[in-house]
Amino acid sequence: MTTQADSGVRQRTRRAILDAAAAAWARDWSTSLGDIADRAEVSRSTLHRYFPERQALVDALLIDAQDVLDRLWVDATAASASPIESIENIMMAIAGEADRIVFLFTDPGRFAGNPNWRTDDSDDDMVDLVRAAQGDGTVDPDVDAEFAVGVVYSLVYVAAEAAASGRMPRHKAAELAVRTFRYGLSPRP
Template identity: 30%
Template sequence: MDTVAPTGARARTRRAILDAAVSVLSKNPAASLADIAVAAGVGRTTIHRYFPERTDLLTAIGVYLLERIETATVRARLEEGAADAALERVCQEYFELGDVLQFAFENPQMQEWTDWETETEADKALERLIRRGHAEGTIDPALPPSWVAETMWALLYAAWQHTRTRQEPKHSALNLCLHTLRKTIRTG
């Protein structure tokens, strides 16, 4: 498996393979590595150079997803402004990861990936944000941080499904998600 973080063209190729894999496997979990290679615009041998086995590819997708969540968390600037506003920003950032997150949630092969259970820096930052919201009074302190986080993820999933199954525009689904989140976390 590719253990060194690639740079430049190698990083772009790796990212193209991972994005193609998510796209192809979300439509057909039994798709071959050759199908993924075609979608990524690379040869099958290139896929095998990066990911010798299918399990290596699935593991890399999981790591890639966690990296994207971490990047989205940083972009949300959780330390700035009121905690409830920062929670909305992180929700907006995570919403943009819908395709890859839905793939991970719905793909039985990804459920075997044990790193899902590891607490990440993004998880810790989200918990700190919610605790700050409790202290400043912008997030109901009766709602434990784990409940608020799980509620946010459930609302995101509902918004992604709403766009997929009802062909709702993404901005409308995100607005519904944020509106419901605001009403859920409000104090009083």
Template identity: 30%
Template sequence: MTSGVKNRTRQAIIDAAIDLLAGNPACSLGDIAAAAQVGRTTLHRYFAERADLLAAVGAEGGERLVRAATLADLERGTGAEALLRLCREYFDLGSLLSLMFSGQGGECWDSQDEQFLVRVIERGHNDGSIDPQLPADWVLSLLWSQLYAAWAYLGERKDSSRHQVLDLLTRTLANALAPGRS
């Protein structure tokens, strides 16, 4: 029972850190503790230093990215279909990915991690579902920029639902990746 409470408390601190640091990389540990609904002393029992918390955020980030790729079932369907499924899974990781791209997310991603995405894009080139004139690094930039645009749009437009913005995102990417467009 005690280890379950400890795990939930630790997870609450990490989740709060991801959410707050994504919006304000300079937020204090006190702010994170308050958002996790724990005292600052409790936070320090789990994470003695800010660096320890960032390392835990990085580890959590890596787990969430792997889980998203697994849920996207990247081996199924065309390259474009797989990329769009992954985009849907990544959409719900907005705070984590924003944090990661700001350089505050710890070591949850490196250039080798993008290789699985490059393979999906190359599969799309080969199966004709992704315009072969679009280099893989361009498609990756397009993916990340459109995810960012979708998160920003959702945050700014209180009258738009998650579902509507996700539809806009996948429609935009599908059209941008489609072969035969000039």
């Protein structure tokens, strides 16, 4: 019989393994399960009890990373009062998940054919947010909305990569991504 305490320990152990895999694979896709176990501070046999093979861990992390980003997106938009605030809050939230962003998007073909790879309508949702921000004058209406979405995601990826590599703290990288989206790189007059 599994107790609630056992369940909590299992969830924490699973989370530690997923976090360790995200951090490791964001830096080196060839990182072994043994190295991930060491990073998660669990034995290799414990890791294999949760994830019997590499593909099982890849699939679990793929699902987890997408779920985390989806949840952050929903929370970020719920906490926003305007389209531009939604865009900025989304950028801040998802750039903070640097390891998962880099894991998911470093190699666009990495998950081709994997049934756990979801394509969703977040691009359409972001286009709608950009168009709404253009409508209220907070984003230049002369900029193609899909181009602006590409800029948003590019900045999020660059921020995530800077944070995952240790070049910049996560919060600073996310703030810089938002600032760059809002004001570009040129000095303000």
